[in-house]
Amino acid sequence: xxxxxxxxxxxxxxxxxxxxxxxxxxxxxxxxxxxxxxxxxxxxxxxxxxxxxxxxxxxxxxxxxxxxxxxxxxxxxxxxxxxxxxxxxxxxxxxxxxxxxxxxxxxxxxxxxxxxxxxxxxxxxxxxxxxxxxxxxxxxxxxxxxxxxxxxxxxxxxxxxxxxxxxxxxxxxxxxxxxxxxxxxxxxxxxxxxxxxxxxxxxxxxxxxxxxxxxxxxxxxxxxxxxxxxxxxxxxxxxxxxxxxxxxxxxxxxxxxxxxxxxxxxxxxxxxxxxxxxxxxxxxxxxxxxxxxxxxxxxxxxxxxxxxxxxxxxxxxxxxxxxxxxxxxxxxxxxxxxx
Amino acid sequence: xxxxxxxxxxxxxxxxxxxxxxxxxxxxxxxxxxxxxxxxxxxxxxxxxxxxxxxxxxxxxxxxxxxxxxxxxxxxxxxxxxxxxxxxxxxxxxxxxxxxxxxxxxxxxxxxxxxxxxxxxxxxxxxxxxxxxxxxxxxxxxxxxxxxxxxxxxxxxxxxxxxxxxxxxxxxxxxxxxxxxxxxxxxxxxxxxxxxxxxxxxxxxxxxxxxxxxxxxxxxxxxxxxxxxxxxxxxxxxxxxxxxxxxxxxxxxxxxxxxxxxxxxxxxxxxxxxxxxxxxxxxxxxxxxxxxxxxxxxxxxxxxxxxxxxxxxxxxxxxxxxxxxxxxxxxxxxxxxxx
DNA sequence: TCCTGGCACTCGGGCAGGGCGAGTGCCAAA
DNA sequence: TTTGGCACTCGCCCTGCCCGAGTGCCAGGA
Numbered sequence: 001x002x003x004x005x006x007x008x009x010x011x012x013x014x015x016x017x018x019x020x021x022x023x024x025x026x027x028x029x030x031x032x033x034x035x036x037x038x039x040x041x042x043x044x045x046x047x048x049x050x051x052x053x054x055x056x057x058x059x060x061x062x063x064x065x066x067x068x069x070x071x072x073x074x075x076x077x078x079x080x081x082x083x084x085x086x087x088x089x090x091x092x093x094x095x096x097x098x099x100x101x102x103x104x105x106x107x108x109x110x111x112x113x114x115x116x117x118x119x120x121x122x123x124x125x126x127x128x129x130x131x132x133x134x135x136x137x138x139x140x141x142x143x144x145x146x147x148x149x150x151x152x153x154x155x156x157x158x159x160x161x162x163x164x165x166x167x168x169x170x171x172x173x174x175x176x177x178x179x180x181x182x183x184x185x186x187x188x189x190x191x192x193x194x195x196x197x198x199x200x201x202x203x204x205x206x207x208x209x210x211x212x213x214x215x216x217x218x219x220x221x222x223x224x225x226x227x228x229x230x231x232x233x234x235x236x237x238x239x240x241x242x243x244x245x246x247x248x249x250x251x252x253x254x255x256x257x258x259x260x261x262x263x264x265x266x267x268x269x270x271x272x273x274x275x276x277x278x279x280x281x282x283x284x285x286x287x288x289x290x291x292x293x294x295x296x297x298x299x300x301x302x303x304x305x306x307x308x309x310x311x312x313x314x315x316x317x318x319x320x321x322x323x324x325x326x327x328x329x330x331x332x333x334x335x336x337x338x339x
Numbered sequence: 340x341x342x343x344x345x346x347x348x349x350x351x352x353x354x355x356x357x358x359x360x361x362x363x364x365x366x367x368x369x370x371x372x373x374x375x376x377x378x379x380x381x382x383x384x385x386x387x388x389x390x391x392x393x394x395x396x397x398x399x400x401x402x403x404x405x406x407x408x409x410x411x412x413x414x415x416x417x418x419x420x421x422x423x424x425x426x427x428x429x430x431x432x433x434x435x436x437x438x439x440x441x442x443x444x445x446x447x448x449x450x451x452x453x454x455x456x457x458x459x460x461x462x463x464x465x466x467x468x469x470x471x472x473x474x475x476x477x478x479x480x481x482x483x484x485x486x487x488x489x490x491x492x493x494x495x496x497x498x499x500x501x502x503x504x505x506x507x508x509x510x511x512x513x514x515x516x517x518x519x520x521x522x523x524x525x526x527x528x529x530x531x532x533x534x535x536x537x538x539x540x541x542x543x544x545x546x547x548x549x550x551x552x553x554x555x556x557x558x559x560x561x562x563x564x565x566x567x568x569x570x571x572x573x574x575x576x577x578x579x580x581x582x583x584x585x586x587x588x589x590x591x592x593x594x595x596x597x598x599x600x601x602x603x604x605x606x607x608x609x610x611x612x613x614x615x616x617x618x619x620x621x622x623x624x625x626x627x628x629x630x631x632x633x634x635x636x637x638x639x640x641x642x643x644x645x646x647x648x649x650x651x652x653x654x655x656x657x658x659x660x661x662x663x664x665x666x667x668x669x670x671x672x673x674x675x676x677x678x
Numbered sequence: 679t680c681c682t683g684g685c686a687c688t689c690g691g692g693c694a695g696g697g698c699g700a701g702t703g704c705c706a707a708a
Numbered sequence: 709t710t711t712g713g714c715a716c717t718c719g720c721c722c723t724g725c726c727c728g729a730g731t732g733c734c735a736g737g738a
Binding site for chain 2: 100134135137139147157159161230236237240251255257258
């Protein structure tokens with residue numbers, strides 16, 4: 001168990017390193033923090049901290065930098081979440097209130113987060129699978145071609161073109177549309193499959209049954225389709241603040257950011273409630289081994305419908321970043337609940 | 340006027356520099372190209388080319404690199420558009436054919452273009468203002484709150500929530516929906532305003548008239564709204580191949596890419612038909628002064644509904660890039676026409 | 679037992695100097 | 709007009725050197 005003072009030393013190291021981006025030595029530490037002890041004592045503490053794996057030396061005659069384990073301890077026990085200043089809160093409100101539709105909300109959120117944290121922001125669109133259906137619309141493009149439009153309670157719209165096995169009359173279409181909406185309107189996605197199970201059988205004509213089946217298949221497919229978990233990223237220009245060695249660092253990060261799959265998995269690992277911080281090697285994806293990811297769920301009710309977060313260097317201002325992420329998530333949730 | 344051979348020398352310089360990324364000297368040139376003359380002659384030609392501003396020396400004892408003006412001449416007079424190989428064409432088809440909806444088409448196009456050119460790809464969504472309306476849908480969220488959904492012939496869907504000045508009955512709603520669709524269905528956006536002008540007057544109830552006006556206003560607003568010109572970018576990881584000095588170069592480019600306004604303006608400058616190549620300082624936006632932009636319109640008919648292109652270093656393989664951009668644009672056009 | 683000041687040591691960063699070689703410009707001859 | 713020859717320039721890279729920040733250890737003191 002580390003003594004109180006050693007924890008204090010670790011905190012000071014993390015803070016200084018985050019600020020200066022340079023390895024911090026014992027003398028500098030005592031000068032910039034009121035530790036009440038001499039550099040020599042700090043050196044002893046540092047030796048212990050290094051032995052325990054919380055800090056490391058880039059080279060023999062340099063100061064110390066925190067390890068992933070050190071940051072972990074810092075986040076878990078030494079740092080709180082820094083609440084935003086009033087002007088910052090006001091800025092969030094002003095900025096998000098102007099949004100006209102879902103795309104706009106997500107877009108603004110991304111820009112806002114990127115600006116507040118000066119890091120890369122990632123915002124997931126409200127998930128289809130946790131939302132409910134507001135309305136289903138069926139349009140005949142041609143007699144044998146339908147368009148299915150699905151509108152969710154979070155304002156998201158999905159559409160699919162369906163080739164029918166047989167021409168489908170306008171009457172049948174209106175019929176299907178009406179029945180579909182009365183059954184699934186307002187229902188959660190998860191409940192839909194059983195609600196429409198017997199729908200084809202209720203149609204007289206065998207051809208119509210086939211078409212109805214096709215439509216339902218497409219609908220269900222749309223509901224579960226995972227690759228449609230969209231997300232938006234922004235603030236990539238902030239990656240240039242990463243460090244000096246940076247072509248090597250930045251490349252895999254940019255690649256990871258383009259791999260929606262990777263990002264979705266990343267956000268998917270977020271715990272249902274509360275904020276998740278993944279530091280360096282805690283990230284499964286190799287390209288993100290020198291970054292930290294701070295993420296949290298957001299939603300219109302008490303329940304999270306999607307996630308958002310930021311990706312930045314492990315050397316980041318955790319309290320500030322966590323504060324910004326949390327504040328933005330809360331307010332986006334409110335916005336969604338209102339619309 | 341430059342002699343034939345001097346143009347040939349310029350071409351050789353551009354090709355070598357694009358390949359090696361290093362200043363090219365007279366000796367290397369004669370070795371790698373069959374110019375039929377000695378290094379000394381080439382040196383003389385280079386001196387002339389430099390005087391004319393087509394090439395430059397980074398430092399006194401180095402080889403030459405092309406200037407923007409040199410690339411311009413190369414693109415205009417020395418290089419053709421390199422057609423893609425058959426496997427490449429096949430790859431385009433295979434990759435784009437799997438798309439399920441418009442978002443998917445655009446997403447795949449971006450990835451494809453980025454991969455083919457190994458540069459940053461930018462694809463604009465089919466513009467609303469040049470499309471026509473396939474269907475308008477009106478839903479009552481609450482009695483006094485409507486959702487307007489607009490589906491275009493390019494598969495794009497826009498939605499808006501409308502607060503009605505007065506409750507609007509289900510009958511009136513069905514009525515309005517029907518009239519709206521019969522008037523504007525299949526029409527170009529540009530024609531819509533005059534087609535719906537007299538619609539409010541045809542309703543009996545004064546409150547209904549007010550609501551209809553509101554709906555129409557929202558519809559028209561959606562049609563013209565320029566800020567909704569969305570686009571998608573991809574392949575930013577390719578920026579890391581830019582060069583050695585790169586934090587300085589890459590930053591403004593990333594910033595430019597995040598500024599949708601800048602990008603839209605960039606694409607907006609594309610000539611109606613044919614490919615546009617903007618080299619280095621020809622780009623109005625300062626951050627893109629060391630990049631070239633190759634862009635072209637694409638569309639379902641003969642007519643362009645949107646634009647796409649790539650952003651890369653001025654030192655790029657112009658013939659290959661132009662070939663890829665053109666091929667992708669053509670095929671995306673076809674895909675859109677089919678769906 | 680813990681803290682402190684002193685001291686010798688290590689090692690990376692930065693600077694200066696020198697050799698190397700690619701590339702140039704010029705010139706005289708073909 | 710082209711060519712080979714030649715002297716010159718100058719950036720790159722390697723080497724050696726010094727400097728100083730930072731360390732670990734130790735002996736003395738609270």
